[in-house]
Amino acid sequence: MQVKIINHSKHALPEYETLHSAGMDLRANMDAPVTLEPLERALIPTGLFIELPSGYEAQIRPRSGLAIKHGISLVNAPGTIDSDYRGEIKAIVVNLSNAPFVINDGERICQMVVARHERVEWIPAEYLTETVRGAGGFGHTGAE
DSSP states (O other), X not given: OOOXXXXXXXXXXXXXXXXXXXXXXXXXXXXXXXXXXXXXEEEEEOOEEXXXXXXXXXXXXXXXXXXXXXXXXXXXXXXXXXXXOOSOOEEEEEEOSSSOEEXXXXXXXXXXXXXXXXXXXXXXXXXXXXXSSTTOOTTTTSOO
């Protein structure tokens, strides 16, 4: 699939790290480092602008390495970039650790997965088909 991209960053275009990677790492594009104190969040620019085809979204997700090593995540994970959005891709990064974390220019701060999605047409109904699970909620299929 081909996607138009404008790169106003100082960095190379995102790319897949391995043949079977689902996501591409996005890099911070900043003039100065940003220090996130514990529980602080910041909007981090990437310098990237994309034009997705209709029926696709770009999901912005945390990087597992930053999460396990430093407690760094995204507030709205996954964030969604709709196909009609033409602004800069930015990540809402949060520090969930007990120590300050410095984000430097060029740091891989999140990953992007492009995925197909469907549009829903609601059909008003009086009842839903019965299932074994029924209305069982969180933890419903756990130990008995």
